[in-house]
């Protein structure tokens with residue numbers, strides 16, 4: 509069987525890590541017809557938009573996609589293409605595993621957790637009001653008339669919607685994952701002591717869903733600031749975390765750091781019918797085109813994709829090859845060497861070629 513998969517190479521280091529990933533997936537023997545679609549900062553010039561409609565249509569049609577990072581200017585310019593794609597396709601669950609890999613600099617040998625980040629709401633919903641605009645001033649007037657705490661007229665405003673519907677489906681996805689993968693516990697992360705209505709609703713929804721899984725899945729809730737400290741001190745205590753969008757974003761980078769850095773952190777954005785796989789890292793523009801960065805994060809994202817496609821054997825083979833190359837520590841990029849200036853480090857494509865050779869040896 510041949511799978512049709514949309515491939516968005518993206519910006520910066522995206523095309524080179526995407527090319528490396530494609531070689532490794534092809535080496536597993538799974539037949540994939542890659543439908544490559546340009547999207548990102550670079551398509552503004554050629555297509556007049558960072559997200560051409562052909563790219564979205566291709567993902568909708570194929571239902572499975574993998575992408576490299578796409579750049580977003582800070583505080584100005586176009587809205588994040590990554591956020592737009594997740595919202596347009598209703599990819600409500602951002603799933604990010606953080607597992608120890610022998611040979612990395614991580615000291616957390618027992619680290620094995622999976623993050624479920626809500627992907628469509630929260631301060632990421634993109635509902636923002638600029639300082640001084642007509643709409644902002646009218647909104648401020650309305651809010652000030654409804655409650656005693658007064659917002660200053662020179663404020664900008666971001667809206668934080670958290671619904672019972674979106675909370676329930678991400679929390680349920682986390683519980684179902686625990687059951688399916690024979691894990692133990694869901695830890696729900698929030699700040700409901702301060703945001704009683706939004707985070708409070710997320711927590712309340714979690715407590716109700718937890719009752720359905722009583723006796724099968726353990727449940728606890730942890731306040732996000734405490735969770736940040738706990739994760740640094742004893743990450744192996746945690747199993748599956750479920751978080752609203754913003755905390756999920758921050759905590760997943762923290763966990764990527766614990767596991768050994770952005771270069772090895774994979775991810776997936778999953779909806780009811782469509783799944784889009786992508787590394788946690790961004791476009792790292794200063795390394796673009798230098799054949800220098802680590803392709804592991806997107807390759808491990810492809811492992812998640814193969815698993816999603818039902819190709820478990822190929823997924824396991826690819827993951828074993830990656831792990832064994834990193835454990836050996838010879839054909840790896842600079843960030844995986846003990847000393848980043850180590851002259852024996854190899855480039856992105858050379859590391860991918862070593863992984864391809866290892867796949868053949870494991871076959």
Ligand code: NAD
Pocket residue numbers: 525576577578579580581590770771786787788789790791792793794801802803805843
């Ligand atoms: P970044 O992840 O691009 O880079 C931060 C640093 O992490 C790099 O300088 C590098 O030292 C390291 N790094 C990242 N990927 C690596 C890899 N594969 N191998 C080795 N080291 C790696 O983060 P940033 O600089 O904050 O963001 C750059 C751009 O990427 C921004 O425009 C941002 O919006 C975008 N971004 C996109 C996504 C996405 O597409 N999902 C995610 C994050 C950031």
